[in-house]
Amino acid sequence: xxxxxSNYDKFPSVRVPVRRDSVWQGWREIVARIAGEVSHGAxxxxxxxxxxxxxxxxxxxxxxxxxxxxxxxxRDGWKTPPEIDAMVSGDLTDDPVFGRIxxxxxxxxxxxRHTARSNSPADRRRASPSFLARGPHFWLxxxxx
Amino acid sequence: xxxxxxxxxxRAFFVxxxxxxRIKQPLIDRIDYLLDTNNPAAPKMCTxxxxxxxxxxxxxxxxxxxxxxxxxxxxxQWMREVCDLPDGPPNYAWCFDCVPEENSLLLDMSGxxxxxxxxxxxxxxxxxxxxxxxxxxxxxxxxxxxxxxxxMQGGNLSLQVHPLNQYIIENFGMAIRRMKAITCSMRRRTHxxxxx
Numbered sequence: 001x002x003x004x005x006s007n008y009d010k011f012p013s014v015r016v017p018v019r020r021d022s023v024w025q026g027w028r029e030i031v032a033r034i035a036g037e038v039s040h041g042a043x044x045x046x047x048x049x050x051x052x053x054x055x056x057x058x059x060x061x062x063x064x065x066x067x068x069x070x071x072x073x074x075r076d077g078w079k080t081p082p083e084i085d086a087m088v089s090g091d092l093t094d095d096p097v098f099g100r101i102x103x104x105x106x107x108x109x110x111x112x113r114h115t116a117r118s119n120s121p122a123d124r125r126r127a128s129p130s131f132l133a134r135g136p137h138f139w140l141x142x143x144x145x
Numbered sequence: 146x147x148x149x150x151x152x153x154x155x156r157a158f159f160v161x162x163x164x165x166x167r168i169k170q171p172l173i174d175r176i177d178y179l180l181d182t183n184n185p186a187a188p189k190m191c192t193x194x195x196x197x198x199x200x201x202x203x204x205x206x207x208x209x210x211x212x213x214x215x216x217x218x219x220x221x222q223w224m225r226e227v228c229d230l231p232d233g234p235p236n237y238a239w240c241f242d243c244v245p246e247e248n249s250l251l252l253d254m255s256g257x258x259x260x261x262x263x264x265x266x267x268x269x270x271x272x273x274x275x276x277x278x279x280x281x282x283x284x285x286x287x288x289x290x291x292x293x294x295x296x297m298q299g300g301n302l303s304l305q306v307h308p309l310n311q312y313i314i315e316n317f318g319m320a321i322r323r324m325k326a327i328t329c330s331m332r333r334r335t336h337x338x339x340x341x
Contacts, residue, residue, distance in 0.1 A: 018198055018254050054182065
């Protein structure tokens, strides 16, 4: 097929007037920047992760680069998959396409038994720097931060 | 893990994105840095300040989101040519070209393109984006979906029936119903391209 020249912009962008030193590229630059924050006194690095992000890649980059004393993963404190499936089944319904917009909050996904353990005095004495990785809402498990 | 792509999408749309957005909205003002890992081989990071400046710049000017194309049962060949799309898929049925909860926004920071969910703009600047009266009615939601639907040299488009307000609130938990569909057709031979 002889195609005409397309003038459709598939990657439109918005120019933002910021300095070049506000941006970093590649894990080496990114981790070095965060390491600088640690050397200036940052005690805890917490990373909120949107659904769909390759979590393990992010965790590996920071853990290998920063060697944190502790790594907390909020996913370790969730209810079990069967418990979560049961909880969201009302919103997902039996329909293959349609469902209901969920009114759940992240607290609904937390396993109360694990939350209680994570708030123990021993947790509060952990050495720094600490790395709080994993999905949403790290402070649910570690309100001291 | 064994769920189909459609089931995962449905779960993301109705549950995961909603829960995550409720966490994200109050954090946008507080984050120190924003990571863009959309390209796993080339992660990028900007300061939270630069990210928020990007949202302010965007909402104060005309802008476009990054369009998203997908094949489908009725898909045609018109968008492939007009939008210069790859040959791989058998057709292109959809182009989401301003559905913020499903499109990205590219922020050009000194030549470095930071890709963020366009929904971040809706969550952080809803009033400036849609105006006082729309914000008063819908809150932090963008109540319009702009799509191109292509059927040229493709199949028949689906027949869609949209419910009234009370029904969509009671059965789907949504505050927004499709009030109107604007259609423009471009004729080529016997096929049509529809803008829904």
